Amino acid sequence: MTKSKPTTTGALSILEAATELFARDGYECVSVASIADLAGVCKANIFHHYASKEVLYLEVMRKASAEHAELAEALLKEDISCVEKLHRLTEYDIKTMIDNELRTRLILRELGEPCENSVRRLAHQVFRRNFQLVIELFEQGQRNGEFRNDFDPAAAAVAWCGSKNAFFLCREAMQDLDLFKGTDAARGFAEKVCKLLIDGILPVNNVISSTEKKIS
Secondary structure, three states: OOOOOOOOHHHHHHHHHHHHHHHHHOOOOOOHHHHHHHHOOOHHHHHHHOOOHHHHHHHHHHHHHHHHHHHHHHHHHOOOOHHHHHHHHHHHHHHHHHHOHHHHHHHHHHHOOOOOOHHHHHHHHHHHHHHHHHHHHHHHHHHOOOOOOOOOHHHHHHHHHHHHHHHHHHOOOOOOOHHHOOOOHHHHHHHHHHHHHHHOOOOHHHOOOOOOOOOO
16 A cells, blocks of 8 residues: 655655666666665655555656646646647756756656566556647647648657657757757757647648658
8 A cells, every 4th residue: 555645855855866766777776775875764764655665666757757747738728729738848848857857867767668567567657648648739739620630649749759858868969059059958949849840841832741652
């Protein structure tokens, strides 16, 4: 049985320590003792807040994905265009990814791991919900006529997620490119990637449908 979500300073230090260690070493290689050492608490204190390492791991995963889910769910209900929703979600997400680097690296690490145990399957379900919310945004745009109906919303969501992850992972190595420069790079990236997703790369008067030209 899980225990109530932590609110004390000690519990938050446990979450921060667990996030750092899970991001660096992976779930299987992290012990409760190592989390306790980094957090500056005893093992008993960890079990006071969390019933097990599995419960702590799932709370770390839930917290890591909560902000995206909350904003995406709120945006889907707002009476604004889906284009504006996409812009807002993109800018917020990339800024949050950069501001919470350890958390982001943990998510990317865990998503790349196979679902070989029940706790990781549960963690993947948390992120699957986040991905579904992005799909729903593209579907909403198709239903109201803002977006074309001839693309797969899941493929669009993959392109969107992939571009954010690439920006996050490459930003230090790509500082010679204008896209990655400056304190406002996240906003610029959000504007450019949304424009690319929405407008495409073909000239306006030279749109070729997938039925007219197939990729060889």
